[in-house]
Amino acid sequence: MLTDDVIQASLAEAIETVSLPHLGPATSGKVREAWRLPGHRRVLVTTDRVSAFDRVIGTIPFKGQVLNQLSAWWFERTRDIVDNHLVAVPDPNTMVVRDATPLPVEVIVRGYLTGVTATSLWTMYSSGVETPYGLELPKGMRKDDRLPQPVLTPTTKAAAGQHDAPLSSAEVVARGLVPEGLWRKVEQAALALFAEGQRVAEAAGLLLVDTKYELGLVDGRLVLIDEVHTPDSSRYWVKSAWESRTPESPPEHLDKELLRKELAAVGYRGDGTPPPLSDAMRTRLAARYIELFERLTGERFVPAAGGRQRVERALSRPLVPILMGSRSDLEHGTKVKRALEELGVDAELRVASAHKSPALLLEVLARYEADPRPKVYLAIAGRSNALSGMLCAAVSAPVVSCPPYSDRFGGADVFSSLRMPSHVAPALVLDPENAAFFCAKVLGLMTPEVRWKVADIQQASRDKLRHDDADLHG
Numbered sequence: 001m002l003t004d005d006v007i008q009a010s011l012a013e014a015i016e017t018v019s020l021p022h023l024g025p026a027t028s029g030k031v032r033e034a035w036r037l038p039g040h041r042r043v044l045v046t047t048d049r050v051s052a053f054d055r056v057i058g059t060i061p062f063k064g065q066v067l068n069q070l071s072a073w074w075f076e077r078t079r080d081i082v083d084n085h086l087v088a089v090p091d092p093n094t095m096v097v098r099d100a101t102p103l104p105v106e107v108i109v110r111g112y113l114t115g116v117t118a119t120s121l122w123t124m125y126s127s128g129v130e131t132p133y134g135l136e137l138p139k140g141m142r143k144d145d146r147l148p149q150p151v152l153t154p155t156t157k158a159a160a161g162q163h164d165a166p167l168s169s170a171e172v173v174a175r176g177l178v179p180e181g182l183w184r185k186v187e188q189a190a191l192a193l194f195a196e197g198q199r200v201a202e203a204a205g206l207l208l209v210d211t212k213y214e215l216g217l218v219d220g221r222l223v224l225i226d227e228v229h230t231p232d233s234s235r236y237w238v239k240s241a242w243e244s245r246t247p248e249s250p251p252e253h254l255d256k257e258l259l260r261k262e263l264a265a266v267g268y269r270g271d272g273t274p275p276p277l278s279d280a281m282r283t284r285l286a287a288r289y290i291e292l293f294e295r296l297t298g299e300r301f302v303p304a305a306g307g308r309q310r311v312e313r314a315l316s317r318p319l320v321p322i323l324m325g326s327r328s329d330l331e332h333g334t335k336v337k338r339a340l341e342e343l344g345v346d347a348e349l350r351v352a353s354a355h356k357s358p359a360l361l362l363e364v365l366a367r368y369e370a371d372p373r374p375k376v377y378l379a380i381a382g383r384s385n386a387l388s389g390m391l392c393a394a395v396s397a398p399v400v401s402c403p404p405y406s407d408r409f410g411g412a413d414v415f416s417s418l419r420m421p422s423h424v425a426p427a428l429v430l431d432p433e434n435a436a437f438f439c440a441k442v443l444g445l446m447t448p449e450v451r452w453k454v455a456d457i458q459q460a461s462r463d464k465l466r467h468d469d470a471d472l473h474g
Contacts, residue, residue, distance in 0.1 A: 013307030053270030134168025339436035
């Protein structure tokens with residue numbers, strides 16, 4: 001558990017926004033920034049912004065990291081219940097996900113009779129609504145009582161500035177919001193997810209009180225999306241505090257409820273300008289988020305330093321995947337890799353043949369295409385260069401062909417690298433150092449540090465020529 005001093009020292013690094021120009025403009029939510037990638041993928045960066053009453057209130061250090069890593073932990077743990085959209089976690093605050101079509105319904109599961117908002121089960125129950133969300137509930141229940149069994153309480157997804165409206169499961173189907181067969185799968189998945197969440201929480205001395213799930217469709221299949229069982233999307237109580245609760249001493253929360261109570265205490269419920277969050281409150285909230293992460297996962301939370309700059313650097317550092325047709329091309333590929341690294345560009349050597357293992361090649365490329373970093377691919381293939389053509393047809397980034405020299409064929413096989421179908425246009429550079437330099441110049445269009453490195457090398461070359469010329473002419 002991080003000390004308050006460590007958290008306070010990180011207040012200035014809280015991530016409010018992120019800019020990734022090479023991915024284009026972002027779509028911003030209350031907490032996340034999203035960018036589209038080729039191949040029906042998205043990059044989601046979870047910032048440290050915190051919202052309450054549908055308003056962004058401020059930032060909480062490490063909050064985005066907790067939400068992102070905790071969601072990834074739950075996604076992997078619950079994949080056998082329902083598939084999800086997670087592809088990769090390239091940074092502590094970042095996910096690459098499959099693009100999904102969200103269902104037009106908020107899927108909320110509740111295990112306790114609690115809440116203070118107009119759509120909460122306790123508010124409706126205590127005001128005399130006979131069948132809230134179409135549910136038959138026992139008479140005489142008290143606030144914060146455990147329900148006989150978890151229940152599904154869907155709501156509409158309201159437009160910005162409006163409020164969600166409660167729905168029964170029957171209304172979801174009757175209104176045509178979700179087809180009946182699909183909705184039954186949603187119900188089954190949501191209740192099974194909640195049961196697993198409750199089981200893990202109780203083992204950690206906590207109670208998963210209620211939660212919101214986002215589900216959608218990928219290629220017609222139901223998947224879990226957004227986040228899962230986080231302190232933003234869920235309510236958690238300390239189990240021992242709930243067991244000893246009194247009307248004067250309600251359950252202790254390990255979620256965002258502390259913020260809502262703080263705001264309500266000063267009279268703010270979403271109207272007008274939100275009051276500023278004190279550093280003390282930001283520190284307390286960060287500590288609760290981190291405590292929840294550690295109790296649920298059983299892992300020590302390792303804070304990622306660097307804030308916004310770290311995220312932008314991790315997602316913007318250029319990469320050249322070097323695809324070789326066989327291991328015999330390793331010497332040639334190593335020359336390219338070494339030259340790229342001297343230019344400040346990461347490079348990775350892979351072996352995948354377009355002729356002998358096209359399925360493996362496509363599998364490797366799919367992983368690279370899910371990587372949000374700016375890329376140029378480089379193909380090294382000798383006798384019959386189908387590799388660069390297949391690369392160029394399969395990826396959205398530029399491709400450079402750099403066939404190796406072969407005594408057997410009297411040089412490099414240039415023509416198989418030049419004869420390509422329409423819309424398949426790899427560049428051709430024979431010298432490995434020049435191929436690396438070409439990749440760096442392309443990547444320099446998106447990465448100033450690489451562009452400056454290229455310019456420095458060019459200037460050094462010009463300076464040497466001037467020096468040599470001056471030596472000759474005194």
